[in-house]
Amino acid sequence: MSGVRMESGNDVDGHDPVAWREGFQVGLPTLFGLGAWGIVVGVAMVKSGLTVLQASAMTLIVYSGSAQLASLPLIVTGAPIGVIFATAFVVNLRFVIFSALLAPHFSHLPVVQRFYLGHISGDLTTALFLQRYPRTAPERGKLSFLKGLLYPSWVAWQVGTFIGIFLGSAVPTEWQLGFAGTLAILCILVPLVMNSAALCGVLVAGIVSVLAHGLPYKLGLLLAVLVGMVTAIAIEETQERRKVRHG
Numbered sequence: 001m002s003g004v005r006m007e008s009g010n011d012v013d014g015h016d017p018v019a020w021r022e023g024f025q026v027g028l029p030t031l032f033g034l035g036a037w038g039i040v041v042g043v044a045m046v047k048s049g050l051t052v053l054q055a056s057a058m059t060l061i062v063y064s065g066s067a068q069l070a071s072l073p074l075i076v077t078g079a080p081i082g083v084i085f086a087t088a089f090v091v092n093l094r095f096v097i098f099s100a101l102l103a104p105h106f107s108h109l110p111v112v113q114r115f116y117l118g119h120i121s122g123d124l125t126t127a128l129f130l131q132r133y134p135r136t137a138p139e140r141g142k143l144s145f146l147k148g149l150l151y152p153s154w155v156a157w158q159v160g161t162f163i164g165i166f167l168g169s170a171v172p173t174e175w176q177l178g179f180a181g182t183l184a185i186l187c188i189l190v191p192l193v194m195n196s197a198a199l200c201g202v203l204v205a206g207i208v209s210v211l212a213h214g215l216p217y218k219l220g221l222l223l224a225v226l227v228g229m230v231t232a233i234a235i236e237e238t239q240e241r242r243k244v245r246h247g
Contacts, residue, residue, distance in 0.1 A: 019141030023148020026132065030124050031152055035160035041065045042164020048072040052165055059161040063120065063154070067091045070221060083219065090225045098126040104136035106143065117150065125149040197239065201232025 038059075045055035045068065062068055067088040074084045099118045106114055129146050133139060205228025212220030 016141040016144035019144035020148040022141075023129075023132075023145040024152055025148075026128050026145075027125060027149040027153055030128075031156040034124075034153055035156045035163075037065055038157045038160025039164035039167075041068055042161040042166075043168040044069060044072060044164075046165055046168030048076050050075070055165045055168075056162065059158065059165070062088065063157070064088075064092050064095075065157075083222070087222050087225075090222055090229075093229065094123070095121070098123070101126060101130060102146075105133065106146075109143070117146065120150050120154045122150075122153060125153050195236075197232045197236035200235050201228040204228050204231040 042055065042059070045058060046052070050058065050072075058068060062071075070091045071084050071088050074087060095118070098121055102118070102121060103114075106117065109117075125146075128149055132145060133142055205224040208227045209220055209224035212223050214220070215223070
């Protein structure tokens with residue numbers, strides 16, 4: 001898009017360099033962490049037995065560190081492809097929520113544009129955008145601000161992951177970087193546990209994962225994610241009904 005379009009309705013998002021730079025500056029502190037986590041995931045993929053081509057395709061198509069790390073032990077153990085896809089699907093269900101939060105802001109955009117923006121949206125970029133634009137009312141610069149968040153984040157992740165992929169063979173297995181990937185996930189998870197519903201969901205998921213550890217093909221992980229999500233949603237809906245009932 002070239003120039004700034006000021007049209008009627010919701011279509012007010014032409015290219016706004018000021019808003020793009022603002023989005024980039026807001027997201028800049030997160031880029032280093034994304035790149036570092038990408039390196040960990042890249043190394044983990046190679047150490048799990050994926051070829052450079054397979055790992056490269058996975059990071060470009062999936063674009064989700066948590067789903068990639070969750071899928072790796074299933075791939076190593078030879079789990080059925082259906083179980084691998086189901087696990088990645090469940091782990092990535094949070095992106096459906098992110099898309100639902102962003103949709104009212106950009107429902108006027110073409111489907112293809114919404115598709116690729118949704119594909120490269122992530123946890124941190126969605127949260128930072130909603131902090132800047134909590135209201136869904138049309139505002140000039142929204143799309144440019146979002147792109148200023150998304151594009152650098154995507155580049156940082158891919159660069160970090162490809163560095164990890166190509167350097168993976170040089171990293172000793174004894175370093176146990178798979179555990180480092182778990183720590184990286186925890187660093188993202190802890191700030192997101194912002195209320196009692198989310199905390200209960202995490203606790204229930206943890207308990208279920210321990211109790212169901214013996215299930216074949218790592219199905220305990222899939223079950224834990226499902227039960228944890230259902231628990232968090234149920235508690236949040238119960239709390240909302242109580243608020244409405246008590247005014």
